Amino acid sequence: MSDAFQWLYSDVVKEHFTNPKNVFDPDEKFEADAEGLVGNVKCGDQMLFLIKIRDDVITDLRWKTYGCASAIASTSMLSEVVKGMGIREAYGIKPADIARRLGGLPENKIHCSVLGDKALRAAIDSWLDKRGRSGEFAGEDAVVICSCLGITDKDIEQAVKDGARSWEQLQEATKIGTVCGGCKGRAQELLHEYVHIFGD
Amino acid sequence: MQQRFVYMDYNATTPLRPEVKELMVRDLEVYANASSMHEAGRRARAGIEAARASVAALIGARDPQELYFTSGGSESNNTVFGTMYELGRGRAPSVGRYRAEGRRKVITTAIEHPCVMNAARRLADEGFPVVFLPVDGQGRVDLARLEAELDPSRSEGGPTLLVSVMAANNEIGTVEEIARIALMAKAAGALVHTDATQAVGKIPVDVHAWGVDYLTLSCHKIYGPKGVGALYARSGAPLEPLVRGGHQEQGVRAGTYNNLGILGFGLAAELARRDLPEFSARLRALRERLREGIVARIPQVRVNGHPTEVLPNTLNASFPGAEGESILLSLDMEGIEVSTGSACASGSLEPSHVLMATGVGPELAHGSIRFSLGRDTTEEEVEYVLDKLPPIIARLRRMSTVSAEIRSA
Numbered sequence: 087m088s089d090a091f092q093w094l095y096s097d098v099v100k101e102h103f104t105n106p107k108n109v110f111d112p113d114e115k116f117e118a119d120a121e122g123l124v125g126n127v128k129c130g131d132q133m134l135f136l137i138k139i140r141d142d143v144i145t146d147l148r149w150k151t152y153g154c155a156s157a158i159a160s161t162s163m164l165s166e167v168v169k170g171m172g173i174r175e176a177y178g179i180k181p182a183d184i185a186r187r188l189g190g191l192p193e194n195k196i197h198c199s200v201l202g203d204k205a206l207r208a209a210i211d212s213w214l215d216k217r218g219r220s221g222e223f224a225g226e227d228a229v230v231i232c233s234c235l236g237i238t239d240k241d242i243e244q245a246v247k248d249g250a251r252s253w254e255q256l257q258e259a260t261k262i263g264t265v266c267g268g269c270k271g272r273a274q275e276l277l278h279e280y281v282h283i284f285g286d
Numbered sequence: 287m288q289q290r291f292v293y294m295d296y297n298a299t300t301p302l303r304p305e306v307k308e309l310m311v312r313d314l315e316v317y318a319n320a321s322s323m324h325e326a327g328r329r330a331r332a333g334i335e336a337a338r339a340s341v342a343a344l345i346g347a348r349d350p351q352e353l354y355f356t357s358g359g360s361e362s363n364n365t366v367f368g369t370m371y372e373l374g375r376g377r378a379p380s381v382g383r384y385r386a387e388g389r390r391k392v393i394t395t396a397i398e399h400p401c402v403m404n405a406a407r408r409l410a411d412e413g414f415p416v417v418f419l420p421v422d423g424q425g426r427v428d429l430a431r432l433e434a435e436l437d438p439s440r441s442e443g444g445p446t447l448l449v450s451v452m453a454a455n456n457e458i459g460t461v462e463e464i465a466r467i468a469l470m471a472k473a474a475g476a477l478v479h480t481d482a483t484q485a486v487g488k489i490p491v492d493v494h495a496w497g498v499d500y501l502t503l504s505c506h507k508i509y510g511p512k513g514v515g516a517l518y519a520r521s522g523a524p525l526e527p528l529v530r531g532g533h534q535e536q537g538v539r540a541g542t543y544n545n546l547g548i549l550g551f552g553l554a555a556e557l558a559r560r561d562l563p564e565f566s567a568r569l570r571a572l573r574e575r576l577r578e579g580i581v582a583r584i585p586q587v588r589v590n591g592h593p594t595e596v597l598p599n600t601l602n603a604s605f606p607g608a609e610g611e612s613i614l615l616s617l618d619m620e621g622i623e624v625s626t627g628s629a630c631a632s633g634s635l636e637p638s639h640v641l642m643a644t645g646v647g648p649e650l651a652h653g654s655i656r657f658s659l660g661r662d663t664t665e666e667e668v669e670y671v672l673d674k675l676p677p678i679i680a681r682l683r684r685m686s687t688v689s690a691e692i693r694s695a
Contacts, residue, residue: 104619110685111684112684127649127652129629129648134687150686152686152687153609153612154609154610157609158612158685
C-alpha cells in the first residue's frame with residue numbers, strides 16, 4: 087500500500103505536521119473577512135482558508151484541511167509566512183517557496199502541497215470580489231505554458247474553473263497546443279492538477 | 287522516553303521466525319548447485335526436496351512434485367497467466383496435457399493483487415476476453431455474476447479458459463468461497479487458479495478440498511525469507527515456463543536453485559502447518575479486541591470487509607474526516623506501523639481499488655487503515671494502539687474541513 091521511501095519528510099515538515107500553526111479551532115470565535123475552499127474530499131484532499139484583512143494586509147488567518155501530512159505541513163508553513171503580509175505579495179506565493187522553507191518535500195508529494203496557496207488565493211479573490219476589486223491581482227504571477235499562443239497557467243486554471251475537464255475541452259476553451267503542440271505534456275499535467283483541485 | 291515499535295503490517299511482510307533464521311544462518315555456507323550430480327549437489331538437492339514436501343503438506347497437495355519453486359507470489363501468478371496466453375493462442379503447453387479448443391475467456395476479480403490485475407490486463411491487451419468480477423460490500427465475489435459469465439449463452443467472450451480468484455484479500459482480509467467457485471468453474475470446463483498468498487498460514491488451505499488446478503503461495507508472508515515462493519499445479523495441469531533455461535523444476539522454472547531460500551521456506555511451511563490452529567485462534571482474539579476497542583473508543587468508524595469470513599489477523603477500518611496518510615504518519619510517530627488505502631500513500635491520485643470495489647466511496651477509502659497482526663503481536667501492543675489511536679483521529683478530525691460546519695462572518 088505505501089512505500090517507506092515516500093516517508094522521508096524533513097524535521098521541519100514533521101514539526102508542522104505535529105504542531106500545525108493557525109489551525110481553525112471550532113470553539114474559537116474567529117470572524118473572518120473572507121474564506122476560500124478548494125479541493126475535494128473525493129480526491130483525498132480539501133482545504134479551507136479563513137482570513138482577516140485590514141488595509142490590504144492579512145492581519146490574521148485560520149485554516150482547516152482534510153489532507154495528508156504534506157498538505158498539513160505546507161499549509162501550516164504558508165499560514166506563518168503570509169500572516170502580516172500584504173495581500174498582493176501573499177497572492178504571489180508559490181508552492182515551491184513553501185516546499186523550500188519546509189526543507190523540501192518528496193517529489194510525489196509536491197502535488198499535495200498546492201492546495202494551501204490555492205485556497206489562500208481563493209479567499210483573497212473572494213475578499214476583492216466583495217469590494218468591487220475583482221481580478222485585481224489576476225495574471226500577475228502567471229507563467230506562460232503555450233508560447234505559440236501566449237497561454238498561461240492562469241488561463242488553464244480559469245478554463246477548468248469554467249468547466250473544462252478533458253484535453254479536448256481545454257483546447258476548445260483556450261486553443262492551447264493547437265500550433266506546435268510542444269506544451270502538451272506540461273499543459274496536461276496542469277489540467278490534471280486543476281481538475282483535481284477545482285473539479286467535482 | 288524509549289521509542290516503542292509496534293509492527294502491525296504483517297500482511298505486507300513478516301519477520302523471519304527465529305527457528306528459520308537459525309537454520310538459514312547455519313546453512314549459509316551450503317553452496318553446492320542442487321542440480322550437480324556429486325555428493326555435495328545431491329545433499330543440497332535432498333534439502334530442497336524435503337522443503338518441497340513440507341510446502342506440499344501445508345496446502346494438502348499429495349504429490350510434492352506438484353509444487354514448483356519460484357521467486358515469489360508475483361512470479362507464480364504470472365506463470366499461470368503466461369500459460370493461459372499460450373493456451374488461448376491454441377498452443378500445446380510445454381508441460382501437461384490440455385486443449386483449449388477455442389477457450390480464451392479469463393475471469394478474475396476487481397480486488398486481486400496488482401500482479402494478477404496487471405497480468406490479466408496484459409491478456410486483455412492481447413485480445414483475450416477478460417472479466418473483473420465485482421464484489422459485494424463485504425468484499426465477496428458476486429457468484430451470480432460468475433455463473434452468468436461462465437455461461438456463454440448469457441455472456442460475451444465464449445467458453446471460459448481460466449477462473450482466478452484470490453483466496454483471501456490482502457487489504458480487507460475477506461475470505462472468498464474458493465471451493466464453490468472452483469466447483470462452478472469446473473462445471474463449465476474452466477481451469478481454476480487461486481492466489482492464496484495471504485491465506486496460507488492464516489486459515490486452512492487444502493487444494494483438494496478447494497478443487498483448484500493452480501495455487502500461488504509466498505514464503506515471506508509466513509515468517510520465511512523473501513525472494514522465494516511456489517506455484518502448485520495439479521498433476522497434469524498445463525504449464526508454460528515464464529523463465530526458460532535449464533531443466534530445473536521439471537522444466538517449468540529455470541534457474542539455479544535458491545538453496546537457502548527454499549530451505550527457509552520448507553521450515554517456515556512446516557512450522558506454519560504445525561502452529562496454524564493455535565496461531566489462528568490467538569490472532570482472532572487479538573483482532574477482536576482491537577476491533578471492539580476501536581469501535582468503542584472512536585465515533586463514526588466503519589470496519590471494512592466481511593464480519594466473519596475474514597482472515598484472523600486483518601482489520602481494516604475507515605475513519606471519515608481523517609485522511610489515511612496523516613493517520614499512518616501519526617501512528618508511525620508513536621512507533622506503530624500500519625498501512626493505508628489512501629491515494630496519498632500510493633503515489634497516485636486513486637485510493638485503494640479494493641475498497642472502491644466494495645463500494646465504500648472515495649472518502650472512506652482515503653481514510654482507511656489496515657492493521658495486520660502477526661506472531662509477535664501481544665495484547666499489550668493492542669492496548670497501546672487503542673490508547674494512541676483515538677486522540678490521533680480526534681486531532682485530525684478537529685482540523686478537518688469535513689467534520690465541522692464552518693461559518694465565516
